[in-house]
Amino acid sequence: MNLKLGSFVLAATVALSVNGCWQKTEQTVEVEAEMVPVLDVYAGKNEEKNLKLLVQAYEKENQDVSIELHWIPDSEYSQQMMRIKNGESEADCIFFPEAGEAAIWKNKKILKNLSPWYETKNQVNASLYGDVEKDGALYMIPYRVGKICVYYNKTLFDSRGVEYPQENWTWEDYREKAGILTGWGNNKKVYGALGFENSSSWWMLPARTRGAFDPFKEEDLKMFRESAEWCHAFISESAEKTPYMSRTDDDWSGYHILFAEGRLGMYFGEDGEVNTINQELRKTGMNIEYDVMELPSWEGTEKADVYNTAVVAMAEATKYPEETYRFMKFCTGEEGGKILAKNRTVPFLQSPEVLKIYLSGTQIPEHAEYFLMDQAPRGLAVGTLHNGGIEVMRREVSMYLLGEQELEYTFKTIEEELAKLRVR
Template identity: 25%
Template sequence: MKKTLAIVFLVSMLSVILAGCGGTGSSNDEEQKNQSESASTQAIQENTGSKEKFVLNLAIWDEKLKDTVNQVIEIYKQDHPEADVQVTVTPVKDYWTKTQASLVGGKGPDLFMMNGPNFNKFASLGLLSDLQPLIEKDGVDTSVYPQGINELYKLDGHAYGIPFYLGSLGLYYNKELFDKAGVPYPDESWTWETLKEKAALLTNKEAKQYGYIAVNADQVGYYPLIHQAGGSVISADKKTSGLDSEGTINAIQFMKDLMDQGISPSAQQQLETEALQIFGSGNAAMYPGGSFDAFNLQKLLGDKLGVTVLPKGEQSGFYVHGSSWVINKQSKHQQEAWELLNLLTGKAGQELLAKNAINFPAYTDYVDLWAQSIPSLDMKAFVVSLPDAVAYPVSQNTSEWQKVMAASITEALTGAVPVKEAMTTAAQQMNEILSKDK
């Protein structure tokens, strides 16, 4: 402030001196006066860092991410005090429809979170900014993220999204229920057979306690089982469904058997009460969940909570998924949005994501920090299982065939349609959708 006042004072004095030397009323005097005032204004702006204000709209689907995102925004505003960053949280069930509609209408958020199933649709519609030129211009090192997640957000070899977090999977268990039943905690040696045997011992039908939850959902439910059974969801070239393969049918049948025997809540019960809620309320001994569930489950179960790697079938592993940040192609603030995106996906944002225990950071240097973020829970299982993970199944119209798949699997699990018949029908319908992909 003192420096600014000094500059203004000197400029003013200079104006007075020039006026005294040149007399009054001349055109030269007026021109010199205007130049002096302009110099004064410029000096003030340069020394106060004054810039034009702008608004950045940012969209996410997860409420528990909001605090971490706001912390990153505060860091961003240190270099962009003129920025007004507004965060909107929309529940995931409405997020994609509302976001797509707003973008197609020429509006929408400047910067928003993206997932694998919806990426190809948004990118092929021309709604996302091509980030490859910015990555190359700024020398951003994308090798700090797992290759599979990088590839998930590329179109024609160009990156349209930068990874934010991964969804590693593990088998959560309730230590208290295991201790009461006298059953040893699960570990990396467990197979499907071990799981079924031990889950039966942990089931108490009178107390409405389940040994395991065969989750009727894709990412944590039937997807890992399909992979472990040697089945597939979609072919490597993304042209053919794998829902009618022998391994896929065996995986769905395994789930149905557990439900029919009362070891797992039925598909109908899961429609009425979410699987995560059943486990979190202490009514199930085991739940196959994601790294993204650790934060909430630890709050619900505290020291009772444990986690290990998923039991193996014909093979180990699961389909790995992760979110990214993308930029609206219509945004009027491309550079500003890019700089905020870099903070969210770079060291600052990833360190905060890890420390806050919100989710598994995509930036590999911060994985160990995340694994230590909940001291009462040994989360190494999410890390050691990643080498067995494979790419998440997606295509251009993923969301369309996922609806078909989910409906057919629910019919199979409820017994409305035999498993093989349901999966054969689902594969046929999925193939019709895939044939329309460009």
């Protein structure tokens, strides 16, 4: 963290001699004030609008501190964290897109224990730490929550005569709708769904909605296997295979572009996609209607919601922990929640006033309430072991979805790799 010279302007009455005559005149004199702490705050580029609004409001109320924002490309979080760890970059506060990502860097001693300042005062917050900390140490505060839903193109559904998704719909309903929506329109390919992109974790969603979370648990791993098999069939039979890499590199910013063009029927996303889609529609002048629905479930089973929870943490190297914590508390508290809600972002803190602001300001999509948290997210803060297991599954299942290896071989390899991780 740095220090910045603050200054203020005084109006002073100065006696001047003009042509030998003395007269009084008012003159402005800049006087140096005390040094003001500058907090170095790091966050992903997708947090830019939210954080600029938060910082603007915070600095207006707290003129004894200045905040400098640093944006981290999604692909460079690890590099930036290592620069902070090695002392190459000064840091006070870090926003992470997922609690699991923060847990990795907590284990690498980059994050500061917040116990002297922060106490979990309700069960929702307590669940954030339950999977990681056994000694009462706290390293992150929930900032916003992203409940994953299905975005669907109402205009495309209408043109194909397909019924909109309804509450309690199933994954088989999803498969059927995707197949009917796929075809051609205005001499261009139209996709009901883009399948389960092989380098991501979207293929895990059918298992996650059954409650699967931990690949080291036999029951959960079985559900992940069944999910992979179902998604393989879905991609082969009901969804179009697309050149995934050309749609996920740095030159292509996301599924929302295809969606805004009216060429994509459904895709998965958090509430943050709303601002992105609406901006794309304004930019292109496209006239489509869309809405959101909760994730499908499996018939005869109770559905578990799937969340990504963004968190904020304090850097171990900060020289001004008190000032840093005050800023963190503002962002994650009632005032910060209202600011996020006005920007159509769902904060983790969902008080009645915050919810009222969010719902009254989000007319599109119509059913924005599906993004709200109606249960405590399960297992938000995970450690290196869990993340390692997820990465093993991601790597091996991607090869299976590409048709490069068989299901039996894929999960035999996964089990062997998980066993190695356990003994490290």
